[in-house]
Amino acid sequence: DAKTTQPPSMDCAEGRAANLPCNHSTISGNxxxxxxxxxxxxxxxxxIHGLKNNETNEMASLIITEDRKSSTLILPHATLRxxxxxxxxxxxxxxxxxxxxGTGTRLTIIP
Amino acid sequence: SAVISQKPxxxxxxxxxxxxxxxxxxxxxxxxxxxxxxxxxxxxxIATANQGSEATYESGFVIDKFPxxxxxxxxxxxxxxxxxxEDSSIYxxxxxxxxxxxxxxxxxxxxxxx
Numbered sequence: 667d668a669k670t671t672q673p674p675s676m677d678c679a680e681g682r683a684a685n686l687p688c689n690h691s692t693i694s695g696n697x698x699x700x701x702x703x704x705x706x707x708x709x710x711x712x713x714i715h716g717l718k719n720n721e722t723n724e725m726a727s728l729i730i731t732e733d734r735k736s737s738t739l740i741l742p743h744a745t746l747r748x749x750x751x752x753x754x755x756x757x758x759x760x761x762x763x764x765x766x767x768g769t770g771t772r773l774t775i776i777p
Numbered sequence: 778s779a780v781i782s783q784k785p786x787x788x789x790x791x792x793x794x795x796x797x798x799x800x801x802x803x804x805x806x807x808x809x810x811x812x813x814x815x816x817x818x819x820x821x822x823i824a825t826a827n828q829g830s831e832a833t834y835e836s837g838f839v840i841d842k843f844p845x846x847x848x849x850x851x852x853x854x855x856x857x858x859x860x861x862x863e864d865s866s867i868y869x870x871x872x873x874x875x876x877x878x879x880x881x882x883x884x885x886x887x888x889x890x891x
Contacts (some may be wrong), residue, residue, distance in 0.1 A: 700879075709869055709882035710781045711818070712778065753819075764810050765871075767820040 669693070670754045675772045684741040686771050688754030689734045698759050699730060701739045703750040704770075710753065713739065747770045779804055779874045781883035789889045790890055797856045798886045800870030805850035810871040810880070811843070820869065826853050860890045 671689040678684040690699065700715040714721055714728045716737075721728045727740040741748055753770040758764050780803040790796050800809065811823040823843055824834045832845040846854045857864050870883040 707814075707867055707885065709781075709871075709884045712879055713803060715877070715879070733787060739874070762873070763824055764808075764825060764873075765820075765880050766822070769819050 667747065669697075669756045670756045670768055672752075672754050672768065672771045674769065676746045677774050678741075679776050680743075680746060681743055684744040684748065684773060684775070686739040686741075686752050686773060687736065688739070690738045690740050690754070690756050693734050693756050694733070696758050696761075699728065699734075699737050700757055700765070701726070701728065702753045702755065702765075704753070705747075705750040707759075709770040710767075713752075744773075744775045745774070746775050749773060766773070778879070779872050779881045781870055781872060781881060782887050783868075783870055783883040785832075785886060786884065786885040789891060792861050792890055794832065794860055795856055796888060797854050797857045798868050798870075799830065800853045800855070800883055802851045802872050804874065806872040806874050807850070808873040809847065809853045810873075811845065811853075811855045812869040812871060812882075814867040814869065814885075816845065816865070823855070823868075833875075860888075861891045864888065865890045 690732050698715050701713040702710040704710045716728045730737045751770040751772050782801045784799045799803045814819045814820045822835050823838045824832045826832045826847040828847050828850050837881050839879045844856045867885045868883045
């Protein structure tokens with residue numbers, strides 16, 4: 667059963683911020699939100715994860731709503747190399763739980 | 778993060794044959810996973826492989842078709858047996874590592890069965 671809902675596709679202009687939404691209305695209190703991306707059939711690349719606080723690293727920012735039912739991944743200055751399928755996944759941490767992938771959002775960066 | 782390599786990176790095989798895919802990790806990990814990604818589809822977990830125990834297969838995948846070895850904490854193999862064109866997919870190795878319990882992926886093996 668899908669635990670997350672993402673739009674199937676999005677476009678973003680190069681140099682602009684790309685904001686990718688994810689709904690996870692049935693998230694449990696001990697489940698984290700993870701984001702991965704897959705660039706043209708390469709292995710998925712870990713981007714960021716969080717529990718309830720906003721998180722930022724060198725790749726992206728993760729904004730989680732106060733009720734934790736949705737989140738947004740922000741790529742601050744999108745480049746053509748950010749064109750990929752982005753997956754939002756919820757997962758219990760330290761529970762030996764493997765990642766279950768949905769269909770993700772295909773993000774296309776437009777020159 | 779873990780550095781994961783897979784061999785071969787791609788192969789073209791005849792139906793009825795078998796192919797063994799290798800996964801090597803640069804550090805010791807307890808849990809390793811094998812995923813399949815069919816053309817145009819998302820990733821599907823085949824099995825979980827822990828060192829020293831039998832692999833645990835997901836629904837729809839069986840040991841006779843996808844035997845797995847896990848001889849040590851840095852290495853695993855997945856064999857795709859008696860292949861048919863429906864087995865044409867990307868096969869991905871993944872490990873669980875780190876203080877944050879994050880899952881990392883290898884580059885994948887692209888298999889085409891004729």
